[in-house]
Amino acid sequence: MSGRPGGTGRLVGTSVRRQEDPRLLTGRGRFTDDVHLPGMLYAHFVRSTVASGSVVSLDLSAVREVPGVVAAFDAADLGLGDITARLDRPAGEFVPTAMPVLARDRVRFAGEPLAVVVARDPYAAEDGTEAAKVVHDTRPAVTRDTQALAPGAPLVHDAAAANTLLDVTMFATEGIDSVFDRAHCVVDVETRTGRQNALPLETRGAVAAWDDRDRQLVLHTSTQVPHQVRTVAARCLGLDERAVRVLVPDMGGGFGLKCVVGREEIAVAAAALRLGRPVKWTEDRKEALTASFLAREQHYRVRAAFDAEGRMLGLDADIVCDMGAYSCYPFTAGIEPLMAAAEMPGVYRLPAYRARARAVTTNKAPSAPYRGVSRPQFVLVVERLFERAARELGLDPVEIRRRNLITEFPYTGVNNITYDPGSYRESLDLCERTLREEGWYAARDTAAAEGRHLGIGYACFSERTGYGSAAFAQRKMEVVPGFDLAEVRMDTSGALTVTSGTMSHGQSHETTMAQIAADELGLPLEKVRLHQGDTERVAYGWGTFASRSIAVGGSAVRRAAAELGRKLRHLAAARWGVPPDEVVLGPGAVRRADGTAELSHTELARIAYLATHLLPEGMEPGLTATASFDGVGDGTFSNATHGVVVELHEGTGQVEILRYVCVEDCGVAVNPQVVEGQCRGGIAQGIAGALFEEITYDAQGEPSATGFMDYKVPTALEIPDVTVRHLETPCAFTETGAKGAGEGGTIGAPAAVLNAVNDALRPTGVELNDIPVTPQTIAHALEQHS
Known part of the structure; x- marks a missing residue:
């Protein structure tokens, strides 16, 4: 870790005050629902009232007559592509599910969106949805994993035999059955865990508008994965990705619920394109609890073998995860069972192991991390x-x-x-x-x-x-997360802007990322600001999930800061006519190692931008640096x-x-x-x-x-x-x-x-x-x- 500032006063490892707090604690935060654009309209969704059935008819004519309603669109009106997440596994192991942005001929859970109503205010939009006339041919619903797996159970998806989206047996140690036969003690546990909502204080929301000057759809949304939203929005809308810009304001929590792509934000974007006016949708708490992504409903049958001294000899697990009606994008329905099977041994030594991991589909809102x-x-x-x-x-x-x-x-x-x-x-x-x-x-x-x-x-x-790319690739994801990018840019005043592909939703990134960069460059903390959540300014990023922000994103920030530090040392060394290894960074300035001279960051920045004729041969104008980091090994x-x-x-x-x-x-x-x-x-x-x-x-x-x-x-x-x-x-x-x-x-x-x-x-x-x-x-x- 060469090139770090020496001496005392390091910021990393210190509980400095959060940079975010003055804004957030005084009500000056700006969340998705705080975005107000000229001529903005408001969206609300017509949702299925049954958990399973076909759509016999959907009549929106009365909706369009409700005072204040501007438009109402069903799936045929918008003509959007489906959201489909895949694993690169054989058909016998994994079945993909196409999730339409708006349901067409079939509904698979109560609350599934059928149409979007757009009005001049949110109250008129909600009134409009109540005027929709929907006729369902109701079918028997599948509501539990045991029911889903029972012979002859109704199928949630015709392509998913036995309502199974994933069925994989992993780590079957040779001779594991004999381990149990010879064990001094065998114990077993059957466990069920309840279905939960991640319950961020800020529900999901989106504001979409077309920017005619930049020829871009600008989508403000509360998401942990802005680049993934951009990719899916572009595909569903038939646009190049450069024509979609995703902006994430302050976010009031996510907890994984917002690290997948939702249907509603895509539908809102499509409505804004059709109408040529900004459209806003804010999820209410009823929608959040019934129609948003849920998680946690799992069923385990596990036995363990022990010797007489209490040492575990073997573990045999049958894991069934109820993943609801569809796979989430990009992780798929495999995320919960594959995680459980791969990591169940945890902190304990284990000689023999076998795990069967299944994801079943039921007539409930889909699951997300x-x-x-x-x-x-x-x-x-x-x-x-x-x-x-x-x-x-x-x-x-x-x-x-x-x-x-x-x-x-x-x-x-x-x-x-x-x-x-x-x-x-x-x-x-x-x-x-x-x-x-x-x-x-x-x-x-x-x-x-x-x-x-x-x-x-x-x-x-x-x-x-x-987790790096190699670890995610073991799940055989079609979309493989892992790396992250960071850029650091020093302006002529010596202040630093850090750009990261991670996305804070309460983790204090504005503070911790600044601590890392400030330490590396010897800057005061107040001289560093983090920019995130803008697909136009961040070349690419996987966002924030799986406890990756500091481990992966912070490592990319430190590498980028170290590269900028190298440029500062080279520039100062050229000014003094000494080798770069005789120059050290801060705190507060760039100094000769022998203490005989120093230059402030501001002085060096002015040379880099405003007096480029003084730059050493081969050095480009400006003070920017980029770097990437991918998780290592497992x-x-x-x-x-x-x-x-x-x-x-x-x-x-x-x-x-x-x-x-x-x-x-x-x-x-x-x-x-x-x-x-x-x-x-x-x-x-x-x-x-x-x-x-x-x-x-x-x-x-x-x-x-x-x-x-x-x-x-x-x-x-x-x-x-x-x-x-x-x-x-x-x-x-x-x-x-x-x-x-x-x-x-x-x-x-x-x-x-x-x-x-x-x-x-x-x-x-x-x-x-x-x-x-x-x-x-x-x-x-x-x-x-x-």
Whole structure:
């Protein structure tokens, strides 16, 4: 890592104040719904009221007569191409599903868009949708994975036999069945996890307008992947990509829900083109809960073999993920089952492994990635297996984990993934020691003597981050993410603009990316600004998902800054007539190594732009640099242990979380306070999935939750204060030593909470494996015991 500024006062590793906060906390942020253009119209969607059926007729004539309505378009009116995501796998393994922007002859979930109504104000647009006359020929709906896979079940897609979009058996270790036959102990777990919405505060939205001067469709939208939206919009609309510009303003959360391309933003763009006027759509909360992308509904049947000392010998998993009606673009319906099968062994040594991974299609809104992507689910399964094995073998639940954790690195697992160094054992030890020293084990014993129900639970896990092209290619994606680009540009005042292909939706990129670039060039933090979310200014970028921003995007920024630093040193060296290796960067200026001279960034920038006759031979005018970074090998692994103490209350069945400790290691924390914020927010979402949030469906495919009266979201009263302890194992692969940290909180929380609940239920003999855990279930278990 040569060329870095020396001395003290480094920004990386420091909890500097967020650059974004003055704007966002004073109401000066600019979100998609804040975009107002002259002559703007408003869109609302006519949606299917049945989960499965054919469209007999769709009459929009009365819609067009509603006061304020300007136009109404169905699929035939707009003539758009379909959105189709593919894996490069044989037909027997994967079936692609074409998702029309507006449904035509068939609907596959309640809430599927059929037509778009455009009006002078949003109220008239909504009134217009109510005037639409839709006649469906209703068909039986498929609403559960077991129903989808049952012989003779109705088909959601005619091409998908047995309603299966993906069916792959992976890592079938030779002789695995004999491993189970010879094992001292075999335990099994069957687990179901509830369907959730990622629930960003800002729902989806889009504003589209044609710019006649630049001959471009300009699409403002709340997305994590602006370049992917550009690609799909151009294809569906029949335009060159240069004729589509995607702009992302401030974004109020995404969590994976917005890292796929939605139908509505394409339909809004098409309507704007047809009308020659700007069109805006803002998703309401009912649409978000019923018709947006959902996630998390998974069903596991897993067994594990152990020897007499508690060492795991084999793992055999059957994974079924309910992916709803269509594959999302670009990840496809394979994202959840393939992630689960590839990474289930996690932080534990495992000699033998077999996993069957299936994605089934049902008459429900399609699934998209949601923070953690299957890892909250399969970590829960594996951690439940260890709890059961500990009970069967008479071992302490923490000790059995210690005996199985990976401690020698690099470690190549039975899943063909190589894990870089981490602190798996250290994080578990520190987490347990914290709870013991605080007296929680003694408190559990005291509570038991008093007839109260306290429980302690743990979860150990790793978070694979910084996926590169090679890692994504293993899934055989037709569209292979991985690399990212960055540009740094210094102006004549010596200020720096950083352009990144990543896309912040709450991760503090304006601060952390600036910290990286400022450190590399010896600049004050206030001299650096980040520009993102503009496909016209960013050559290409994959956006933000999979905890890639700092690991991949930050590495590209550092490389670009290092290249600009090289130019500054060469320019200064030429001015002083010394070799470049006798010149160092900052802080605050470019100096001779012997301390005899210095030039400010502003002085050098003025030469580069305004006095180019002074440039050394061969140096181009200006001060810009670009660089790319692709994730290395199998990526890099953050790790953590979560420890939870709960009390169960008789009568109400309430689960009260008394203590929550997270010991995490994400390598070098560029901004520790930001990392803690990521941990706390992720833990809140993980607790929500364990105890509160779920969207269910009736037999006709009608969703249960259409608002927050039905979709139970925890408040600050239900989420405990969280203690975050940091360990640091620098990553050897990234430019900053950082690993990703965006998803870890969510990954560990469900398992830790459920294990604590089961520990508290131990005297009752009841054991729970499904989430969310309901108060009714807890209350019933405690009543039976009393």
